[in-house]
Amino acid sequence: MRELPTAFCAEVMYRMARMEKVSPEMLQLIERALSSDAEAGRTAFMEYCTQCHPGGEAGLGPSLNDKALPTFLKKFQVRQGIGSMPSFSEAEISDQQLDDIMAYLKALRDHEGEPGG
16 A cells, blocks of 8 residues: 655645544644654654564564553663664664654554544
8 A cells, every 4th residue: 555645644634624524632643643753753663673563563573552661761672672672773773763763653552542543
C-alpha cells in the first residue's frame, strides 16, 4: 500500500474536521501522530529499529507499543544495549533522531490506546 504524503493527510483531516466529522480531540491525536518529530521518528525507526521491532510489535525483539517505560530508560537501553539488543552510539543514531524515535513510539502507543486503534 502506498503511503500518502503527510501534508495531504493533514489537509484531509482539516477538511473532515471542518465538516464536523472528526471530533476536536481526535483531530488533536491525529495532528500529534503526524507531528514532524513523530514523522522524523518513523523514518529513523524504519531505518534502525523495524528489523527487530516491526511496527513497534514483537519480532526478533520484544513489542515496544505496550511498554510504559519512561523515555529516559528507553533511551538508555538504545544507547547501552541490554540483553540481545545491540547498543547504538550517538554516531549511529543522533540524539535528535533518538528523541524523534521516542516521539514516534509515543504516537504509536497513543494510537493503540484509542478506540479503533
